[in-house]
Amino acid sequence: xxxxxxxxxxxxxxxxxxxxxxxxxxxxxxxxxxxxxxxxxxxxxxxxxxxxxxxxxxxxxxxxxxxxxxxxxxxxxxxxxxxxxxxx
Numbered sequence: 001x002x003x004x005x006x007x008x009x010x011x012x013x014x015x016x017x018x019x020x021x022x023x024x025x026x027x028x029x030x031x032x033x034x035x036x037x038x039x040x041x042x043x044x045x046x047x048x049x050x051x052x053x054x055x056x057x058x059x060x061x062x063x064x065x066x067x068x069x070x071x072x073x074x075x076x077x078x079x080x081x082x083x084x085x086x087x088x
Contacts, residue, residue, distance in 0.1 A: 019034060020044055032074035043067045
């Protein structure tokens with residue numbers, strides 16, 4: 001006999017909730033340098049504004065992940081749009 005449980009599943013809770021403050025703290029912790037850590041509040045502010053302007057949740061998530069990648073890269077600089085260091 002196979003038993004199934006009726007507890008909550010991943011599909012029962014389709015939302016991931018985190019406060020903006022917690023996101024800022026996490027981004028600061030992920031930052032590779034103190035200078036990048038200081039950028040976290042401005043990045044979170046920009047992310048909040050994009051949400052307020054109607055950014056789709058999936059696009060907002062991509063932006064959050066991009067911010068995390070940028071901050072975690074010690075070779076990244078604010079004007080660097082070419083990605084992190086050389087791939088060679």
